[in-house]
Amino acid sequence: MRTVLLLALMLLTACxxxxxxxxxxxxxxxxxxxxxxxREPAGPPPAQVQAAVEAILQEIDLHYSxxxxxxxxxxxxxxxxxxxxxxxxxxLDLVRFGQxxxxxxxxxxxxxxxxxxxxxxxxxxxxxxxxxxPQALAQVRLRVGYQHxxxxxxxxxxxxxxxxxxxxxxxxxxxxxxxxxxRAMGITSFIAEATGELKAxxxxxxxxxxxxxxxxPREDRQIARQVIPVDGLSVSTSGDYRHYFEENGRRYSxxxxxxxxxxxxxxxxxVTVLDASALQADGYSTLLLIxxxxxxxxxxxxxxxxxVxxxxxxxxxxxxxxxxFERAMKGE
Numbered sequence: 001m002r003t004v005l006l007l008a009l010m011l012l013t014a015c016x017x018x019x020x021x022x023x024x025x026x027x028x029x030x031x032x033x034x035x036x037x038x039r040e041p042a043g044p045p046p047a048q049v050q051a052a053v054e055a056i057l058q059e060i061d062l063h064y065s066x067x068x069x070x071x072x073x074x075x076x077x078x079x080x081x082x083x084x085x086x087x088x089x090x091x092l093d094l095v096r097f098g099q100x101x102x103x104x105x106x107x108x109x110x111x112x113x114x115x116x117x118x119x120x121x122x123x124x125x126x127x128x129x130x131x132x133x134p135q136a137l138a139q140v141r142l143r144v145g146y147q148h149x150x151x152x153x154x155x156x157x158x159x160x161x162x163x164x165x166x167x168x169x170x171x172x173x174x175x176x177x178x179x180x181x182x183r184a185m186g187i188t189s190f191i192a193e194a195t196g197e198l199k200a201x202x203x204x205x206x207x208x209x210x211x212x213x214x215x216x217p218r219e220d221r222q223i224a225r226q227v228i229p230v231d232g233l234s235v236s237t238s239g240d241y242r243h244y245f246e247e248n249g250r251r252y253s254x255x256x257x258x259x260x261x262x263x264x265x266x267x268x269x270x271v272t273v274l275d276a277s278a279l280q281a282d283g284y285s286t287l288l289l290i291x292x293x294x295x296x297x298x299x300x301x302x303x304x305x306x307x308v309x310x311x312x313x314x315x316x317x318x319x320x321x322x323x324x325f326e327r328a329m330k331g332e
Contacts, residue, residue, distance in 0.1 A: 037190035077163035084157035102146035110258030114163035172282025234278035239270035266292035
């Protein structure tokens with residue numbers, strides 16, 4: 001009888017347990033990922049969620065990492081001109097998206113910047129960060145250009161020895177895949193983040209909104225310039241204030257204008273984009289950062305992007321928010 005009462009008490013206690021907030025994370029893509037999710041009493045335990053998330057991230061690494069010689073993108077990059085490689089469907093979809101951004105930006109955004117990243121010291125084959133010799137730069141620019149890519153069936157082909165770099169969109173793609181997997185596991189409220197790209201859906205256990213801090217673009221420490229509530233949207237911030245070098249008093253960031261073959265040289269320090277798709281937010285935040293404060297602003301307005309552009313000014317920074325961003329903050 002005592003055993004029966006104890007079992008009944010345990011069942012009653014389990015039934016009375018409400019939703020809890022679970023947190024997990026780990027290394028990925030040379031950085032880290034983190035997941036917060038609301039676990040219902042019958043919901044999946046953290047170990048199961050973590051295994052599912054890390055399986056996705058391992059797959060992303062296998063396909064998109066330029067730091068692995070056995071990755072799919074490295075296999076493509078090692079091909080000579082006028083060759084093709086069969087690619088997974090989602091990888092072809094990312095190529096199509098990258099090509100779309102290249103056309104929209106008149107070639108400023110370009111997935112084939114890998115040789116430039118190496119030459120300037122930012123890529124996996126780089127020796128050290130430096131301003132390259134003009135002749136070396138001219139030679140490398142012959143191996144850059146989205147127009148050298150074409151898709152034939154399930155294969156990607158190139159008519160020049162171009163090399164791909166998906167770092168501007170792969171993390172956003174990973175976040176979309178993670179969000180899809182979490183929903184499939186019955187998780188309806190979560191924040192999924194990978195290398196700074198994130199998506200927030202639903203609400204916390206107490207019913208309050210997920211709140212995301214947008215950083216002020218400073219190298220020395222993290223300072224929140226704005227905290228926003230997010231539900232059902234992805235948040236991507238691209239900036240030139242973390243990965244850069246200086247030479248002869250001039251700053252060179254890892255954000256490249258592929259048309260010029262060099263890092264951007266303008267006062268736009270950071271861009272944040274909100275979108276239902278983390279892939280879209282990731283890609284467009286990079287595109288706007290490449291275009292700069294004026295052309296980026298005009299592009300964001302003409303394409304109705306929910307964006308914040310932070311520009312360096314004397315004594316600090318100036319932020320501009322698009323009408324679409326203001327509407328998103330109002331839940332419209």
